[in-house]
Each structure stands twice: as structure tokens, then as C-alpha cells.
């Protein structure tokens with residue numbers, strides 16, 4: 778959904794419901810579940826406020842299983858008209874690092890929703906806080922199978938690495 782900035786009414790444009798924005802994501806496995814945004818003009822800027830909820834399949838960093846993550850970030854974004862080339866450069870202060878621009882009188886709401894969802898995703902996804910991960914010896918998923926590797930001798934290939942690491946650190 779592309780919004781014409783000049784057509785935003787004075788009292789703002791309210792966009793309610795995920796069905797107002799069908800498939801805003803490049804990755805079609807992401808799903809928009811909720812959308813409630815108010816788009817307003819502030820002088821020449823455009824301010825977008827509200828909330829979205831997005832379901833994203835992620836891969837657990839410990840056990841490598843896929844699991845759905847749901848994020849529901851607050852949206853608070855400001856867009857300024859993109860300065861034309863050759864004109865005076867705008868000076869970015871430290872507060873303006875997240876400054877966004879619109880150009881040609883248009884603001885792409887799908888892009889905004891994707892960016893906000895992306896920022897809200899965890900950097901190191903875990904299927905659950907106490908995920909037990911993969912066994913380093915047999916590779917089994919320890920959430921699912923109880924292997925007895927802990928009682929067995931470690932894989933000799935790991936022993937060689939451990940020995941090497943010990944020598945490198947001078948022990």
C-alpha cells in the first residue's frame with residue numbers, strides 16, 4: 778500500500794486490520810496478523826503511529842528446529858521529504874539516526890511494516906528459554922531424545938581439538 782502524502786487528510790489516515798495490507802512481506806512465510814496505524818502529516822513530515830503483530834517462522838539457534846515467533850512492536854516512525862541532490866546537505870544529529878525519508882509524495886506502508894517487524898525479531902532466536910540444544914557428540918536434539926553420550930567417551934575428533942586448544946593456550 779502506497780500512501781500519497783498530499784492526500785493524507787488533515788485529521789490523519791487511520792488504517793485498521795491486517796487485511797488492509799495483503800502480503801506486505803517479501804518473504805511470504807511471514808504473516809501480518811494485526812495492523813492498527815494512524816498516518817498523520819506534521820508540516821512536511823509524515824508520522825506513523827500504532828501497532829502491528831507479525832508471525833515469523835524462525836530457526837532455533839540451539840536445536841535448529843523451526844518454530845513460529847510472534848512479535849507485536851509499537852510503531853512510531855517519522856518520515857521527512859528526501860532532500861534533492863545538489864541542494865544543501867542535511868546535517869544528521871545523533872538523534873536523527875533513525876530518520877527516514879519519503880520521496881515523490883509517496884510512502885510505502887508495506888516497507889515500513891516489514892522494517893518494523895524485522896527490528897522487533899530477536900537476534901538469537903530460541904524455540905524456548907530452556908532449549909537443551911543438540912548433543913555435541915551424536916548431534917541428536919536433546920529436547921526430543923535422551924542420548925547417553927554424556928556417559929560415553931567423547932568423540933576422539935573433539936579430543937584432538939581440545940588438545941590442540943590446550944597447547945595453543947600454553948597449558
Ligand SMILES: [Zn+2]
Nearest residue numbers: 837840904908
Ligand atoms: Zn531449540
Ligand SMILES: [Zn+2]
Nearest residue numbers: 912915924926
Ligand atoms: Zn548424544
